[in-house]
Amino acid sequence: xxxxxxxxxxxxxxxxxxxxxxxxxxxxxxxxxxxxxxxxxxxxxxxxxxxxxxxxxxxxxxxxxxxxxxxxxxxxxxxxxxxxxxxxxxxxxxxxxxxxxxxxxxxxxxxxxxxxxxxxxxxxxxxxxxxxxxxxxxxxxxxxxxxxxxxxxxxxxxxxxxxxxxxxxxxxxxxxxxxxxxxxxxxxxxxxxxxxxxxxxxxxxxxxxxxxxxxxxxxxxxxxxxxxxxxxxxxxxxxxxxxxxxxxxxxxxxxxxxxxxxxxxxxxxxx
Amino acid sequence: xxxxxxxxxxxxxxxxxxxxxxxxxxxxxxxxxxxxxxxxxxxxxxxxxxxxxxxxxxxxxxxxxxxxxxxxxxxxxxxxxxxxxxxxxxxxxxxxxxxxxxxxxxxxxxxxxxxxxxxxxxxxxxxxxxxxxxxxxxxxxxxxxxxxxxxxxxxxxxxxxxxxxxxxxxxxxxxxxxxxxxxxxxxxxxxxxxxxxxxxxxxxxxxxxxxxxxxxxxxxxxxxxxxxxxxxxxxxxxxxxxxxxxxxxxxxxxxxxxxxxxxxxxxxxxx
Amino acid sequence: xxxxxxxxxxxxxxxxxxxxxxxxxxxxxxxxxxxxxxxxxxxxxxxxxxxxxxxxxxxxxxxxxxxxxxxxxxxxxxxxxxxxxxxxxxxxxxxxxxxxxxxxxxxxxxxxxxxxxxxxxxxxxxxxxxxxxxxxxxxxxxxxxxxxxxxxxxxxxxxxxxxxxxxxxxxxxxxxxxxxxxxxxxxxxxxxxxxxxxxxxxxxxxxxxxxxxxxxxxxxxxxxxxxxxxxxxxxxxxxxxxxxxxxxxxxxxxxxxxxxxxxxxxxxxxx
Numbered sequence: 001x002x003x004x005x006x007x008x009x010x011x012x013x014x015x016x017x018x019x020x021x022x023x024x025x026x027x028x029x030x031x032x033x034x035x036x037x038x039x040x041x042x043x044x045x046x047x048x049x050x051x052x053x054x055x056x057x058x059x060x061x062x063x064x065x066x067x068x069x070x071x072x073x074x075x076x077x078x079x080x081x082x083x084x085x086x087x088x089x090x091x092x093x094x095x096x097x098x099x100x101x102x103x104x105x106x107x108x109x110x111x112x113x114x115x116x117x118x119x120x121x122x123x124x125x126x127x128x129x130x131x132x133x134x135x136x137x138x139x140x141x142x143x144x145x146x147x148x149x150x151x152x153x154x155x156x157x158x159x160x161x162x163x164x165x166x167x168x169x170x171x172x173x174x175x176x177x178x179x180x181x182x183x184x185x186x187x188x189x190x191x192x193x194x195x196x197x198x199x200x201x202x203x204x205x206x207x208x209x210x211x212x213x214x215x216x217x218x219x220x221x222x223x224x225x226x227x228x229x230x231x232x233x234x235x236x237x238x239x240x241x242x243x244x245x246x247x248x249x250x251x252x253x254x255x256x257x258x259x260x261x262x263x264x265x266x267x268x269x270x271x
Numbered sequence: 272x273x274x275x276x277x278x279x280x281x282x283x284x285x286x287x288x289x290x291x292x293x294x295x296x297x298x299x300x301x302x303x304x305x306x307x308x309x310x311x312x313x314x315x316x317x318x319x320x321x322x323x324x325x326x327x328x329x330x331x332x333x334x335x336x337x338x339x340x341x342x343x344x345x346x347x348x349x350x351x352x353x354x355x356x357x358x359x360x361x362x363x364x365x366x367x368x369x370x371x372x373x374x375x376x377x378x379x380x381x382x383x384x385x386x387x388x389x390x391x392x393x394x395x396x397x398x399x400x401x402x403x404x405x406x407x408x409x410x411x412x413x414x415x416x417x418x419x420x421x422x423x424x425x426x427x428x429x430x431x432x433x434x435x436x437x438x439x440x441x442x443x444x445x446x447x448x449x450x451x452x453x454x455x456x457x458x459x460x461x462x463x464x465x466x467x468x469x470x471x472x473x474x475x476x477x478x479x480x481x482x483x484x485x486x487x488x489x490x491x492x493x494x495x496x497x498x499x500x501x502x503x504x505x506x507x508x509x510x511x512x513x514x515x516x517x518x519x520x521x522x523x524x525x526x527x528x529x530x531x532x533x534x535x536x537x538x539x540x541x542x
Numbered sequence: 543x544x545x546x547x548x549x550x551x552x553x554x555x556x557x558x559x560x561x562x563x564x565x566x567x568x569x570x571x572x573x574x575x576x577x578x579x580x581x582x583x584x585x586x587x588x589x590x591x592x593x594x595x596x597x598x599x600x601x602x603x604x605x606x607x608x609x610x611x612x613x614x615x616x617x618x619x620x621x622x623x624x625x626x627x628x629x630x631x632x633x634x635x636x637x638x639x640x641x642x643x644x645x646x647x648x649x650x651x652x653x654x655x656x657x658x659x660x661x662x663x664x665x666x667x668x669x670x671x672x673x674x675x676x677x678x679x680x681x682x683x684x685x686x687x688x689x690x691x692x693x694x695x696x697x698x699x700x701x702x703x704x705x706x707x708x709x710x711x712x713x714x715x716x717x718x719x720x721x722x723x724x725x726x727x728x729x730x731x732x733x734x735x736x737x738x739x740x741x742x743x744x745x746x747x748x749x750x751x752x753x754x755x756x757x758x759x760x761x762x763x764x765x766x767x768x769x770x771x772x773x774x775x776x777x778x779x780x781x782x783x784x785x786x787x788x789x790x791x792x793x794x795x796x797x798x799x800x801x802x803x804x805x806x807x808x809x810x811x812x813x
Binding site: 028029032069071072073098101102103104198199201241242245248249 | 299302303306307310311316317318319320321323324327343345519520521522523524525526527528
Binding site for chain 1: 739743786790
């Protein structure tokens, strides 16, 4: 665990020094929150929607963020071309928002099996759905209900570990407590706030922040750094918040003031 | 009026208990505000843009929110298919933002005459324009000026009552004071803040919140619950605000802290 | 300089009196921020994406804002038709976000050479790229890196002056200090905050605010009024901010409370 904490410190410092850009193809609902979270943590943002721009970004940046939250017809071409290019030139983080809902989303997620991300970040339902879609687990998938989690983090543990092993990267499952695994090591990260479920975009923006860390660290460390950052900043924000919107303001403020030591000191345990 | 207040209390409590999802097809400008307002009031959000996803949402949820604010070409198919499916499987709330502007918006609003919403929420100009478009009133329509109201609420009263009777639901007209009618009863709800006109999305998000209440209440009660919630929370927020952005934060905070009794105690009168 | 200050005062007062709408075709990331900044300064907002709506807006409003930040396929038709119509019926402000990245963006910016805006607002890299694209300067262009500036304002001065002369309007180059020129007069405006680079949309929304002023003032005064407003409000916000998100709230609050005298009193010097 000491080794992990040191790697987290290194990752956060490297972001501060190099200000890496992690371009995104992300949904329309929380795109501003994603950008502001990436900037708050010390990274840089660039959002694109056209296929040639997705490819250009993969040649420009070390890591990309792909969130399939609100698809429009052009995503049918943009996402596969970007995913393929990211696999060849960069790394990418996937947030499979609402996995299981809609034909295009399913088609895109199936395509990604051949060009997998280095990090997948989702709630338990989404992780279960992707693992099943890729044939990595049997059994009934998590039920889709809007974009909210309906399964507990623990129920997705096996799916997350299988997925992480398959992609050769890391999977972060967000919930009351968060689980981060690379298929060999599995860590639970604690803190955060119940307010995270009462604002839109905490999960999406966590994925974007993981992509920033992925530009400077390995997938496991990147996924854990982002998760810890959210747990520490979320806990601090809750102490100041007077409602859902002031929570979001306090949260981004806290994120923008985090130190490498804060991220390493987050309550964690191997499980 | 006592009966109405009791129904408002029931509606708000039912939202708190069942956390209903009210999926939206809504504009790009205020989509995050809509989602955060729906979450603040105790509901859940899911935004979609593709036709099969609109239909899937109508089979999944009891009520849908359709806001025609910023159309892109795919809306030409998504909105009619969703509207038709919502009429068959669920109920929907319409916000006819900028009614009268652009060919596609007019085409979509005309289509809705055959598959009407259960609630229409708009400013006076928009309500007048829809009533005229559907042939429910004569005379000159409200003039379109960007997305702002140019007519007073009172001038739209007759149009609102005709519309409500036609759709067999309720119409909410937003203005300095707000009018909610089901064609038989007409109530004016008071409070709010002049700041509502100095931020974008107060009207859009009110429509989204009405859709949350529509999942658990009849159209008149749902429209009034949302309107009252905005008037109470808006008034509280104004007392704390130091400018337009802190007003928005305070408003969402107040919305997230509202009780059923707050909503029932809003200043109202039948007119 | 006294004459300029008086013109700034007149511009801000005219906005307060006439509440001009400055419709936008702008990116999905910061569209809400753009609208809220336009409203905060006393203008009105209306965002569109379809070609006939862009044209309708050019016949309705005195000035338009076009920001090429996040293009989708429909922009291929919407932007040229709007630009042409704006040149014939109104004026427009261009924010060439990420100029140099992607085929469509380059195609659209090239088209604009024949139907130029009255104001261009960008960072140094973007201004250099447009000046080179239009054949107004030789030499290597600014390098594109996401949407961040990589060149200093001073390096773009000659390009800005050439561009301003070519368009018969004004160019505003945003940076640590901001440069505004009409090709004859060049003014540096000071203040602002380092936080502007740690939130998304400060540049985009500045362009939208410039479009509000352009409805009531000449391009040079409009560009300078917007730039000064940002420098004054940014400086005030920084004094109150506890992190990036509270900076944004404080900034919009300060913008919504600015007086004409505040804008005229901003630290400026002719260079």
